Amino acid sequence: MEALNNPLFGLTISFLAYEIGKYLFKKTNFPLFNPLLVGAALVIGFLYYFSIPLEYYSKGGDIIEFFLIPGTVLLAVPLYKQLNLLKKYYVAILVGGLVGSLTTITSTIILSKLLGLDKILLVSFIPKSITTPIGIEVSKSLGGIPPITIFSIVLTGICGNIFAVGICKMFKVRHPVAKGVAIGISSHAGGTTKAMEMGEVEGAMSALSIVIAGVITLILSAIIKNFIGLI
Numbered sequence: 001m002e003a004l005n006n007p008l009f010g011l012t013i014s015f016l017a018y019e020i021g022k023y024l025f026k027k028t029n030f031p032l033f034n035p036l037l038v039g040a041a042l043v044i045g046f047l048y049y050f051s052i053p054l055e056y057y058s059k060g061g062d063i064i065e066f067f068l069i070p071g072t073v074l075l076a077v078p079l080y081k082q083l084n085l086l087k088k089y090y091v092a093i094l095v096g097g098l099v100g101s102l103t104t105i106t107s108t109i110i111l112s113k114l115l116g117l118d119k120i121l122l123v124s125f126i127p128k129s130i131t132t133p134i135g136i137e138v139s140k141s142l143g144g145i146p147p148i149t150i151f152s153i154v155l156t157g158i159c160g161n162i163f164a165v166g167i168c169k170m171f172k173v174r175h176p177v178a179k180g181v182a183i184g185i186s187s188h189a190g191g192t193t194k195a196m197e198m199g200e201v202e203g204a205m206s207a208l209s210i211v212i213a214g215v216i217t218l219i220l221s222a223i224i225k226n227f228i229g230l231i
Helices: 007-028 035-049 054-066 068-073 076-081 083-088 090-114 119-125 132-142 146-170 176-198 200-225
Strands: none
Touching: 007 035, 007 054, 035 054, 035 146, 083 090, 083 200, 090 119, 090 176, 090 200, 119 132, 119 146, 132 146, 132 200, 146 176, 176 200
């Protein structure tokens, strides 16, 4: 039990699970074997099967969470390399970010109402398309449940990573800036990793869109907060 109480326990099983996910994905190239999805499933299954309390895992898992913010900041590097494109398309990027954020929030509210979800679950899902550190704060400000928000953010990122390429092809989105903005706005860092595989421009625009989506959602959440009683 002493070994489980060590932060290295959570770190070790997280890295091992992720590496197994990477290996499976490389061997099969099957979208559902996304390393994040496989890793999360393995960690959950391991903790459940051996009846290990979440508190033991969190000692190491929280360390990984701590590095989410500086990890997100590093996405500014490819953006810096594409400053000329940012200056050229800044109007389209900002408008795309605003429309995308509004669409995400509106669709979440409509679907939650159609499915009859409780209000507390509804507001927990609203920040699902923005990066985790900002999403947690938005969830708290709206009276949501942060762990559910984190789950929805991770799931959204995984879906973006898996389906981004197919959806761009389906809707014939060919411009690299448009691809990057669409992926970053809808699926934050999880989708951005796929955007970076698609190309440097796509990755840079997706990284920028994470910031835009976060800022816009923060602003909109302040407005939504005043109308929560009507939702």
